[in-house]
Amino acid sequence: MKSTNKGLFIALAIIGLWGLSLSILLTRNVAQANIILILFGILCQTFLYTGLFITAHDAMHGSVYQARPRVNNIIGAIAVGLYALFSYRKLLEKHWAHHRTPASDADPDFHDGEHTGFLAWYLRFMKEYLSWQQIVGMAIVFQIMEYVLGIPTLNLILFWVAPALLSTLQLFYFGTYLPHRTPKDGYDDPHRARSNAYSTFWSFITCYHFGYHWEHHEYPYVPWWNLPEVRRVLKEKKKTFIASSQLEFTKNHRET
Secondary structure, X not given: OOHHHHHHHHHHHHHHHHHHHHHHXXXXXXXXXXXXXXXXXXXXXXXXXXXXXXXXXXXXXXXXXXXXXXXXXXXXXXXXXXXXXXXXXXXXXXXHHHXXXXXXOOOOOOOOOOOOOHHHHHHHHHHHHOOHHHHHHXXXXXXXXXXXXXXXXXXXXHHHHHHHHHHHHHHHHHHHHHHHOOOOOOOOOOOOOOOOOOOHHHHHHHHOOOOOHHHHHHOOOOOHHHHHHHHHHHHXXXXXXXXXXXXXXXXHXXXX
């Protein structure tokens, strides 16, 4: 499968799985379900909600479907609309502001310089992106699903509301707080970003490789599913450079 089509396939697969999972979970009889299965359902739906946002994020970088920018942006708009009625255009503006001025006063994702702790920063982050229009819109959708479609209130809370909120915590923690919090010695890189050291598997499970954040800022047009390969190649280049430098040092040392 060509890379340009692979991105579109993965994006549609995530959107499709999110819709299928939600449809199944909203029609389950929660009262008779095992608590472990309920928790598993919440976690799975949270992961798929995160996938929706990551898909939209890739669309903002033009990497969902590079061959057709219009299709790419439509997919992104659908993903953030399903996620929480976000405006794709506004998110696009804010996200590129983040890339231009990471971890600075001009960065909409960054803290205010005083409230640097996880919770205070998270609340500021949510305030920056949530609007009253969204909240009212989501409340209307909730009412329609509850009273028009007859979906039980508990199901909506457990599998529609809770996973969306939990995914914001997941995205913020692994994609903003950990990568961009200020190091003790200050930033030493223009991206002002760090990557986690998780394995490829755990990097995917925690946040669709969003934790490989320095690599993302260095190569913003690389789709999320290719970040592990970028990280591997960069590591190999670094090892080769170090080995070459050590060899050169040893050679010069012997000659002297």
